[in-house]
Amino acid sequence: MQLSVTVDFPDDICKGPFDHAKLEAMMRAIRETGATRVYWLYYGGVAAGDPGRGNIWEAHWATYGPQTIATLGEPLRAAVKAAHAQGLEIIGVLKPYNGGLSGSYPLGSPDAKTGSRLTKIGGNIQQVIPFLEEHPEMRLQRRLEDGVSVSGATIAEIRLTKADAGETRLRPEHLRLWVSEDNFQYRLLPLVPTGSVSVEKAAREVRDYHGNVLTRAGEPVRVIRLTGLDVRSRFVVITTTWSEGDGDFRNTPLGLVEVRNAHGQPLECVVATHAAAWIQPRDFRTYGLDYDLGFGHWPVTLDAPWAGVQGDPRQAFSGEDEFSNHTLFGRGPAGGFVGIALGKNASLPAVPCEAYPEVRALWCGWVTAMLDAGVDGLNLRISAHGCMSDEPEAYGWNPPVLQACRERFGPGPVDPAQLAKVRGDHYTAFLREAAMLVRARGRKLHVHLHAEAFRRDLTFGQQNGMPANIEFQWRRWMEEGWVDEAYLRTSWFEAAEDPLGTKHTGRSQLARMLADPVVEEMLGVARQRSIPVTLNRYIGRAAGLAEYLDDLSLIARDGRFAGFDVYEFFDLAQADPQRLELTPRHGRLVGLRQRWTELTSR
Numbered sequence: 001m002q003l004s005v006t007v008d009f010p011d012d013i014c015k016g017p018f019d020h021a022k023l024e025a026m027m028r029a030i031r032e033t034g035a036t037r038v039y040w041l042y043y044g045g046v047a048a049g050d051p052g053r054g055n056i057w058e059a060h061w062a063t064y065g066p067q068t069i070a071t072l073g074e075p076l077r078a079a080v081k082a083a084h085a086q087g088l089e090i091i092g093v094l095k096p097y098n099g100g101l102s103g104s105y106p107l108g109s110p111d112a113k114t115g116s117r118l119t120k121i122g123g124n125i126q127q128v129i130p131f132l133e134e135h136p137e138m139r140l141q142r143r144l145e146d147g148v149s150v151s152g153a154t155i156a157e158i159r160l161t162k163a164d165a166g167e168t169r170l171r172p173e174h175l176r177l178w179v180s181e182d183n184f185q186y187r188l189l190p191l192v193p194t195g196s197v198s199v200e201k202a203a204r205e206v207r208d209y210h211g212n213v214l215t216r217a218g219e220p221v222r223v224i225r226l227t228g229l230d231v232r233s234r235f236v237v238i239t240t241t242w243s244e245g246d247g248d249f250r251n252t253p254l255g256l257v258e259v260r261n262a263h264g265q266p267l268e269c270v271v272a273t274h275a276a277a278w279i280q281p282r283d284f285r286t287y288g289l290d291y292d293l294g295f296g297h298w299p300v301t302l303d304a305p306w307a308g309v310q311g312d313p314r315q316a317f318s319g320e321d322e323f324s325n326h327t328l329f330g331r332g333p334a335g336g337f338v339g340i341a342l343g344k345n346a347s348l349p350a351v352p353c354e355a356y357p358e359v360r361a362l363w364c365g366w367v368t369a370m371l372d373a374g375v376d377g378l379n380l381r382i383s384a385h386g387c388m389s390d391e392p393e394a395y396g397w398n399p400p401v402l403q404a405c406r407e408r409f410g411p412g413p414v415d416p417a418q419l420a421k422v423r424g425d426h427y428t429a430f431l432r433e434a435a436m437l438v439r440a441r442g443r444k445l446h447v448h449l450h451a452e453a454f455r456r457d458l459t460f461g462q463q464n465g466m467p468a469n470i471e472f473q474w475r476r477w478m479e480e481g482w483v484d485e486a487y488l489r490t491s492w493f494e495a496a497e498d499p500l501g502t503k504h505t506g507r508s509q510l511a512r513m514l515a516d517p518v519v520e521e522m523l524g525v526a527r528q529r530s531i532p533v534t535l536n537r538y539i540g541r542a543a544g545l546a547e548y549l550d551d552l553s554l555i556a557r558d559g560r561f562a563g564f565d566v567y568e569f570f571d572l573a574q575a576d577p578q579r580l581e582l583t584p585r586h587g588r589l590v591g592l593r594q595r596w597t598e599l600t601s602r
Contacts, residue, residue: 242305428473
């Protein structure tokens, strides 16, 4: 049984700069827990002329990135030396689909010029790697038949649907509309809407982030119609006049809102709330919203009292205890308004499509660079931060994929299952090439087994952070002998199975996770192939430290596992620009060391 710790270095350099001394202190702290292995996430080269250059270190939010890179150079190379000096094995982790971040800076904000030149509806994307800046057409594309244009569209009617038919205090006259041309500092329209309230049959099913059914098709729901509108702005926010009392008009933003033109035809739109993954919570009056970011499935109460955001949302991560900030990653108290932006995004913000030879060449270049840095093995991880969208299933319909589908399956409309098969074959071809590159250096290939996402009938939360419409052929990888070690994840995107701040777990309890049929199948196939399995477990989850350490003990006693990985170092200790030493967090380093000592001394 092996203990390991993952380092996702962009998080670490948000709190303070790193030099060689602090990097050595990090590795020493990891070794002192009893760990013998480090997993280190790789984000591309740093040299200006490197075709595989990354630029996450230059992002506006990476406060100490430039200073750290100027001191260390490419971080993985520095980490290899520091890890080996402490007697630690270091495995490089590559996220092939990580082409940047999904978040955006509002178009009209001063921050917009600090992000990518590439945009999504409402803003400049916060960070995109140079390769995708040069080849934006190689990002995962939306189906052409969906349509994305909103030229000249006018909103004549807004329909607001409650998740059920229960009574509501909300009436058309209680609603207010705010508008903006550039998603920044919205202005209030001087009108009191008119319309109607009725009970109708739901046209479709609505589920929340976790897959819970809020509305079944055909069930009665209460609908508010705002009619006689003439709204020509692309960005609209709906608020209410209620400033106190318990709200009752609740639904997911996607289930809540529908907009129509003067002919009664639906207009395509994306939605937003106060939530965002980075720079949050958002206030539309003083800043702008982050549209189509995957938070459209979190239920909100439209008529909940809302007083706006106090202070600068860019300081949302300044607290010492992340559990004290209930809006971390955009979750927590929500409601009081909903934003609408006309149109659909033509591409996912920062996710390359595996069907392009240039993309696979980029990925193989990253593999080679990691091996050149001296890693002891290489781990492939699918999930990434550029995939976030309310509609991930709408993307992946790139021309070379469609052409390959028609060559293989015949002319005519392309079925999503055909699309998934073709794209899956492309990814498997890359994985094979990566395995050969790794083994040619005498190293081992590790792969993430995403038990949270490599399954049928995904909930939205399980899909979030993953490319959709692709068959990740994990059984094939293992059965054909390309996998040397497996790294099992059961946690949903950024450990969102349970809300942060609750300090208790339900969905993510480890015993429940290990009883999942997909997890059992993955462990069974790995055992048949004699593939060692390491369990990944987020320590910055809703679980308290005591539960986390009990999870470590449970895995140590489970003969199906060869290792336990603590994700991530940022939640164990952090840099501080005012201190030479790293600052331990919440007793986790001490707790891990004590528990691991107990387990290994028996």
